[in-house]
Amino acid sequence: MPTISEKGLNMPESPIRKLVPYAENAEAEGKFVYYLNIGQPDIKTPEVALNAVKNNTIEVLSYSRSEGSDTYRKKIANYYNYHNIKVDLNDIIVTTGASEAIAFIFGSIMDPDDEVIICEPFYANYIAFATAASVKVKPIISKIEDNFALPSIAEFEKLITNRTKAIMICNPGNPTGYLYSKEEIKQLAAIVKKHDLFLISDEVYREFTYDGYSHHSILELEGMDEHTIMIDSVSKRYSMCGARIGCLVTRNEVIRHTVLKFAQARLSPPTYAQIASEAALSTPQSYFEDIKNEYIERRDTLIAELHKIDGIRVAIPKGAFYCIVELPVIDADHFAQWLLESFSFENETVMVAPASGFYSTKGLGKNQIRIAYVLHKQHLIKAVTILKNALKVYTN
Numbered sequence: 375m376p377t378i379s380e381k382g383l384n385m386p387e388s389p390i391r392k393l394v395p396y397a398e399n400a401e402a403e404g405k406f407v408y409y410l411n412i413g414q415p416d417i418k419t420p421e422v423a424l425n426a427v428k429n430n431t432i433e434v435l436s437y438s439r440s441e442g443s444d445t446y447r448k449k450i451a452n453y454y455n456y457h458n459i460k461v462d463l464n465d466i467i468v469t470t471g472a473s474e475a476i477a478f479i480f481g482s483i484m485d486p487d488d489e490v491i492i493c494e495p496f497y498a499n500y501i502a503f504a505t506a507a508s509v510k511v512k513p514i515i516s517k518i519e520d521n522f523a524l525p526s527i528a529e530f531e532k533l534i535t536n537r538t539k540a541i542m543i544c545n546p547g548n549p550t551g552y553l554y555s556k557e558e559i560k561q562l563a564a565i566v567k568k569h570d571l572f573l574i575s576d577e578v579y580r581e582f583t584y585d586g587y588s589h590h591s592i593l594e595l596e597g598m599d600e601h602t603i604m605i606d607s608v609s610k611r612y613s614m615c616g617a618r619i620g621c622l623v624t625r626n627e628v629i630r631h632t633v634l635k636f637a638q639a640r641l642s643p644p645t646y647a648q649i650a651s652e653a654a655l656s657t658p659q660s661y662f663e664d665i666k667n668e669y670i671e672r673r674d675t676l677i678a679e680l681h682k683i684d685g686i687r688v689a690i691p692k693g694a695f696y697c698i699v700e701l702p703v704i705d706a707d708h709f710a711q712w713l714l715e716s717f718s719f720e721n722e723t724v725m726v727a728p729a730s731g732f733y734s735t736k737g738l739g740k741n742q743i744r745i746a747y748v749l750h751k752q753h754l755i756k757a758v759t760i761l762k763n764a765l766k767v768y769t770n
Contacts, residue, residue: 389731396714408757410745411727417613426653440637442468446652459593472607472620480507482632489537495732497548513734522550524558540572546579549744551691556590578607579694599625612654617647672747679758719760
């Protein structure tokens with residue numbers, strides 16, 4: 375029998391999606407499932423974006439330019455300039471989701487066995503894209519007891535080798551909700567400049583920051599144009615996960631030229647999705663303020679309810695809409711599956727994401743889960759009530 379590749383064997387399963395069959399079985403048995411496992415907001419997509427597609431009179435659905443349409447990129451540049459990120463349309467390449475942006479970047483700046491340093495826990499698909507590109511992830515551990523703050527620069531120095539090409543962050547973070555301070559961003563800038571590396575920042579949650587904290591983009595840094603690459607997406611900002619439109623932004627002309635060759639190979643990003651995304655840019659700022667207030671209330675509700683459970687530890691998110699919760703269990707993967715297969719409370723159960731899939735260091739995160747607080751408050755309260763009762767049964 376023909377064999378599959380080592381790359382295929384090493385490609386990790388999604389910790390977010392691998393339990394879906396068990397959730398579907400639970401629903402088939404008549405249970406109601408609260409989905410806390412995936413960052414799919416229940417916030418309505420802006421009407422202006424949906425109407426741009428519904429009311430469009432296109433007669434031939436043609437290719438766009440490989441780097442995305444000029445009108446869309448021009449409006450994205452205006453959005454960034456509003457947020458103090460000085461770029462023009464030529465600094466932007468539109469991609470099929472932030473996922474494709476990551477794949478293009480890894481393909482453009484790294485050869486097989488090159489290394490990228492990423493703070494863990496990190497978005498699980500980073501390791502998938504690294505595997506696809508035959509790139510090695512060198513994890514640097516951030517800890518729940520420090521609320522997942524940036525590790526010391528001395529720890530980064532220990533990991534840098536002659537194969538290191540980049541440091542990568544997610545800001546605000548998925549799965550931790552951590553928001554890097556301006557000082558932490560400056561520290562990262564100094565080390566990448568010192569070692570002539572790239573600094574890659576996934577900033578798809580930029581609009582969601584709390585408690586008076588502000589987001590600081592790596593593209594606001596002075597003297598770093600050759601080193602910085604930003605990743606972005608409409609998925610979370612406008613609750614448009616299904617649009618699959620993202621972009622990468624860099625002032626480094628060589629990077630853009632290289633990425634464009636990858637973009638040309640896949641022809642173009644989807645036309646209708648670009649039309650919707652361009653229209654979404656006219657969404658008023660009040661939309662984001664309302665959403666931010668909603669997420670703050672959800673976060674505070676979730677944290678308050680979780681603190682009522684004995685034996686757990688919770689990291690307090692400063693941004694995005696995720697938190698990591700440490701449970702009094704040995705194996706959170708088993709617990710998460712058990713919740714769907716074997717447990718219900720008032721004929722309801724919950725689906726969570728085991729956090730081990732967000733670590734690449736073996737053995738870490740085994741007693742942790744990620745919760746996405748993308749449900750309204752009453753559902754969050756009920757979900758935590760189920761979790762509390764489940765832990766009593768499971769730990770006994």
